[in-house]
Amino acid sequence: xxxxxxxxxxxxxxxxGLTEFLPISSxxxxxxxxxxxxxxxxxxxxxDIAIQTGAILAVIIIYWQKIRDxxxxxxxxxxxxxxxxxxxxxxxxxxxxxxxxGKAIKAHLFTPVVVAxxxxxxxxxxxxxxxxxxxxxxxxxxxxxxxxxxxxxGLVQCVAMVPGxxxxxxxxxxxxxxxxxxxxxxxxxxxxxxxxxxxAGAYSLFKERELLSWxxxxxxxxxxxxxxxxxxxCVRWLLRYIAxxxxxxxxxxxxxxxxxxxxxxxxxxxxxxx
Numbered sequence: 001x002x003x004x005x006x007x008x009x010x011x012x013x014x015x016x017g018l019t020e021f022l023p024i025s026s027x028x029x030x031x032x033x034x035x036x037x038x039x040x041x042x043x044x045x046x047x048d049i050a051i052q053t054g055a056i057l058a059v060i061i062i063y064w065q066k067i068r069d070x071x072x073x074x075x076x077x078x079x080x081x082x083x084x085x086x087x088x089x090x091x092x093x094x095x096x097x098x099x100x101x102g103k104a105i106k107a108h109l110f111t112p113v114v115v116a117x118x119x120x121x122x123x124x125x126x127x128x129x130x131x132x133x134x135x136x137x138x139x140x141x142x143x144x145x146x147x148x149x150x151x152x153x154g155l156v157q158c159v160a161m162v163p164g165x166x167x168x169x170x171x172x173x174x175x176x177x178x179x180x181x182x183x184x185x186x187x188x189x190x191x192x193x194x195x196x197x198x199x200a201g202a203y204s205l206f207k208e209r210e211l212l213s214w215x216x217x218x219x220x221x222x223x224x225x226x227x228x229x230x231x232x233x234c235v236r237w238l239l240r241y242i243a244x245x246x247x248x249x250x251x252x253x254x255x256x257x258x259x260x261x262x263x264x265x266x267x268x269x270x271x272x273x274x
Contacts, residue, residue, distance in 0.1 A: 006222050008037045013051055013223040017230025020055040020197075021190065021238060023126060023169025023250045024257075028115035031163055032261065035112055035272050043211045045106065049204040050220055052197040054227030059190050062235055066191075079143055086145050090154030090188075091195045097158050098200070110163055112272035113265055118164025119258030126251035129173045138179035142188045145180070152178050153188060157196070164258070167193065173247070182242050190235070 015033045019026040030048045034040040039047070060067060073080035139145055156174030160167035168189050175185030205212070264270040 005219055008039055009047070009219045009222040010226045011037065012039060012048070013054065013226030013228075014230045016048070016051050016223070017055050017058070017227040017232075018234050020052060020227075020231055021059070021168050021193070021235050023122075023166050023172060023247055024254055025115070025119060025122070025160075025164045025166035025169065026052070026055075027160075028119060028164035028166070031110055031115050032112055032272070036270075042208065043216070045110070046204050046208045046211060047216075047220060047223060050201050051223035051227045053201045054224035055231035056194055056197045058228050058232035058235055059193060061232070062239075063187075063190060082147075083143055083145075086142075086147060086150035086188075087191055087195065089147050090150040090157065090192050091199075093151070093154045093158050094161075094196055095199070097161060101161065105161055105163075112261055114162070115164035116258040116261035116265070118162050119254040119261070122165050122169055123251040123254030123258065126169065126173055126247050126254070129177055130246045130248050130251070135177070135179060137181045139184050140181045142184055142191065144184070145188065149178060149180070150188075153180075153185075153192070157192065167196070169247075169250075182246075186238070186242055 012030060012033060015029050016026055019029045027048070031040075034044055034048065070080045070083055074084055139149065153171055153175050156178075157167060157171050159165055159174075160170040171189040171192060172182075172185045175188060176182060180188065261270075261272065265272050
């Protein structure tokens with residue numbers, strides 16, 4: 001058993017879990033961490049997507065009461081049916097655009113420099129969104145959303161196909177700009193992540209199954225375990241944080257981090273391998 005490889009898998013799992021649901025881009029951080037750790041080949045890209053399942057399991061456990069109630073009430077309660085339909089509608093644009101452009105995006109945009117630029121631009125957008133005059137909150141709870149609200153959030157999520165943008169950042173900030181409260185936008189972002197990330201992980205594993213073997217199982221298991229544990233801690237912290245804070249600190253983190261990456265790439269201080 002390669003203990004160095006397992007240690008790298010644990011680090012990547014922690015990075016995934018801590019960044020998946022914060023507006024700082026998990027994909028971007030995984031690309032950067034993979035470049036530094038030498039985990040940037042085709043198999044590593046499958047690993048990066050697969051370990052998202054661990055982070056999603058943490059969300060399922062934290063939101064289990066809402067998920068269970070929706071499943072139980074789905075056959076006969078209109079509110080549960082509307083909520084499930086809204087998640088499906090929001091999920092649909094990512095499926096279509098992912099199938100159409102996913103391969104091209106991975107081939108041309110999964111580089112540290114692209115990630116750095118997206119981090120900086122996304123940080124500036126968050127600063128603008130947080131400091132602009134409030135448009136007013138129309139929706140205080142996810143159950144108040146219409147199918148049209150869900151579709152718009154789903155379309156905004158597609159922006160995050162560019163690595164470094166942040167899926168959670170796009171859906172949360174986009175939702176707030178569309179009239180959702182900070183809590184409602186965050187909750188819906190988490191619920192939307194369940195089919196999005198599970199679907200992406202399953203599709204990637206199936207599509208690239210020839211790259212994998214049973215000997216890869218320990219590496220994937222370690223990545224999933226550490227992804228789950230760190231995501232569980234992060235989501236619970238974030239839900240408390242948004243009750244009294246905005247996302248400005250994350251915006252400045254993105255800007256500074258992205259600028260450091262661009263500086264080190266330009267000077268050659270760090271060999272950011274694409």
